[in-house]
Amino acid sequence: MKSFFSLIIAVLGIVACTDQKPETTPKVKYVAIEGIDSSRNPGDNFFQYVNGIWYDSVSIPETQAGVGAYRFMNYPQRLRLQNLLDSVSQLDNAKGSIEQMVGDFYASGMDTAKINREGFQPIKPILAEIQTITNVSSLMTYVALQAKQQNNSIIGFYVGPDDKNSKINIAHAYQTGLGLPNRDYYFDKNSSTDGIQKAYKEYLATLFELSGTDTKAAEKMSEKVYDIEKQIAESHRTRVELRDVKANYNKFSVKDLNEMHPNIGWSKLLNSMGAETDSVDVGQPNYYENLNELLVSIPIENWKLFMKSSTLQNYADNLSKAFVDAEFAYTKVISGQAVQKTRGEKMASAVDNMLGEALGQLYVKKYFPESAKQRMLELLDNAQKAYANRIDQLEWMTDSTKVKAKEKLFAITKKIGYPDEWRDYSSVEITHDNYFSNIISASKAQYNYNLAKLNQAVDRKEWYTTPSTVTAYYNPSANEIVFPAGILQPPYFDYEADDALNYGGIGMVIGHELTHSFDDQGAQFDKEGNVNNWWTDADYKEFNARTQAVIDLYSSFTVLDTLHINGAMTVGENTADLSGLAVAYDAFKMTEQGQDTARIDGFTPDQRFFMSLARIWRVKMKEEYLRLWIKTNSHSPPMWRVNGPLMNIPGFYEAFDIKQGDKMYLAEEERVAVW
Structure with missing residues (x-):
């Protein structure tokens, strides 16, 4: 029985809060935002306004349940990894190296003739x-x-x-x-x-x-x-x-x-x-x-x-193939995926799962420049400052709780790209010609790696995702936010692009992860990562009233026929989307471009910011997979990760002149704000 148990994480890093205007990095290029459907009213469905032409014309690959950004970016990522693995698996002079380890693991799994003979x-x-x-x-x-x-x-x-x-x-x-x-x-x-x-x-x-x-x-x-x-x-x-x-x-x-x-x-x-x-x-x-x-x-x-x-x-x-085919026959029904993934794609995933930090070293060397890390640090620092300003302006929170909230905010550790120390896989025995024994060896090593931590001090340097994965996370037990190299690429992040694109893209993700330290779960952990009440009773009651408003709003969204978003199940992610976007927008307004009105391709900086948000959730998926998503995923489906937060952001109303009568319009008293 395959079970999926998620760990979420965090760390300590002290940053001084200041009102000084942040420095901005000189921009090298402006990226065009293409495919805007000007026939649509942005106030009716902003997701479709930005993504509709793409959505109506794109085809979902037969080997996938969806296409586009977000988790479906891991598909082109696996192709990148496959190319790396194809290359290193053919090296003759890599004995005893990382290249040999991941190359031999990959080669053993690609030998389907032997695997099929063994049944x-x-x-x-x-x-x-x-x-x-x-x-x-x-x-x-x-x-x-x-x-x-x-x-x-x-x-x-x-x-x-x-x-x-x-x-x-x-x-x-x-x-x-x-x-x-x-x-x-x-x-x-x-x-x-x-x-x-x-x-x-x-x-x-x-x-x-x-x-x-x-x-x-x-x-x-x-x-x-x-x-x-x-x-x-x-x-x-x-x-x-x-x-x-x-x-x-x-x-x-x-x-x-x-x-x-x-x-x-x-x-x-x-x-x-x-x-x-x-x-x-x-x-x-x-x-x-x-x-x-x-x-x-x-x-x-x-x-x-x-x-x-x-x-x-x-x-x-x-x-063997008969077993793989049997598994896919079931997967096909539950996900809508039409055709099995290629063996190379599957093996790229297997190596990443089993030897992720070994493969990650090869990935970041080729795809992640140090300049990208520095750009991300600037975005993260500005987002923290913007968050602190928002905390200061909260009318519903008392000063004593604000102090503790900001202490926690600036205690968050920021991990970018890849670990400072790479994991040692010397206990894993990998051979070139026995895939099943490689799987067993890597599985035992992973268990022993985890077991060795029992009753030991927590290693705050540890990562819980691989560098190549398109994801980001907050871990309340360590009070840290983590952005692996995999997500630090377009449409989320382009270290050479203008601020509007980056703050609307990865900036929103940064704000999202910061907010997880203050969502319905994260708010129960203190700055050290312990479940410990740092709220006054009155403030916590006000906070819960606002998260209930988030639940009510998202529960009203219909996804398929009569199938609604489960607002109670997705409240943490929806709170992070709502507040994360507000934080990212405030941080953007602190930049030179954010305070300017110069148009690019006819769009104002604010408009480019919100359009960048819509691009990062540009996803099309099979109906079967969408139904699975609604039942099992703690995030709202991509369209509602765009339209849901925007309905509550005053800057969006101003940027696109949203008026009463537009389908996304909410009266001011109906708009939801938590942080």
């Missing part, structure tokens, strides 16, 4: 271990040993900072055990979900067939596994419930856990996993209470089927 032979020893399971105790031993290879079946485990003592890493356990994206997919009743459930059951049956079971027996096995997953899903918290920081922190002694969950047997489990600890933060206690009961109420033979299914799913994409 499911590589996984047979693991499946044989399942057959030795005779009782709950031996079942949990298998679970523990597989967890050490990053195969989390029914125990979700990782090591990370303690929410209440962010200087120390502790053991965490979280809900897992599902093959479908989340619990709702097991209980929703509609034609879309019914089709996904059917495709998933067929996928499970196919995996059983491919591993030596006849068709009828495989179908029965699939139903039994699905039934177990559905029972597990009943105890899962919803995506909205998972946003509750305090409810998802529950630190228990191992002694107490042994008494609470005797069937799980925490002491033996943790010992088998190599985790020496006297306590565990159990994020979702109901899940483990339910699991403890299910371990004895479900026959052991059915649990063995579940473990076989879990293991086959975990490794399916690393086996």
